[in-house]
Amino acid sequence: MVDTDAPELQLLDALYRLNKLVVADARVHVAATAHLDLVDFLVLRTVKLGVETPSDLVSDLGLNPSVLSRALSKLADSGLVTREIDLADSRRSRIRLTDNGVKTTDDIGERLRPSLARRLGLLTPDQTRILLESLEILCGDT
Numbered sequence: 001m002v003d004t005d006a007p008e009l010q011l012l013d014a015l016y017r018l019n020k021l022v023v024a025d026a027r028v029h030v031a032a033t034a035h036l037d038l039v040d041f042l043v044l045r046t047v048k049l050g051v052e053t054p055s056d057l058v059s060d061l062g063l064n065p066s067v068l069s070r071a072l073s074k075l076a077d078s079g080l081v082t083r084e085i086d087l088a089d090s091r092r093s094r095i096r097l098t099d100n101g102v103k104t105t106d107d108i109g110e111r112l113r114p115s116l117a118r119r120l121g122l123l124t125p126d127q128t129r130i131l132l133e134s135l136e137i138l139c140g141d142t
Contacts, residue, residue, distance in 0.1 A: 023038065025115045026041070026112055032111070033108045034107065034108060036074075036078075036104075036108075039061075039067065040071050040074060042061055043057060043075060044080060044081070044097065044101055044104065044105040044108075046060055046061055047081065047096070047097055052095050052096065053092055053093065053094060054069070054072065054093060054095065057095065075101070079098055079100050079101075080098055080100055080104055081096060081097055082095070082096050082098055
């Protein structure tokens with residue numbers, strides 16, 4: 001018999017519920033701000049954070065390569081990203097945000113922040129710090 005109160009299963013349950021709530025809220029704000037979907041925003045945000053090759057985006061976001069390819073095509077057609085040949089290796093490309101891509105990513109982030117702040121506001125500042133530090137640790141290589 002599996003112990004449903006085990007901390008490992010509590011973690012799974014809590015992360016699933018939190019993910020569902022945050023993702024549902026994010027989808028609404030992303031669509032309202034830029035007529036994009038959540039994958040498009042996550043690609044933009046990840047590029048802004050410094051991940052710039054398609055293979056690294058696939059790995060970082062856990063996306064199927066065909067899903068990423070469609071997202072990059074949509075973002076390029078919308079003028080939000082550019083694809084450049086890597087000067088060090090012409091077989092690779094680098095993804096860069098355009099000025100409009102930076103603005104759009106920032107605009108979506110600003111629209112998302114209040115709802116995320118309300119959720120984090122349920123915690124004390126120390127709890128928030130500990131949560132974020134803990135998530136960083138848990139997201140690290142194990």
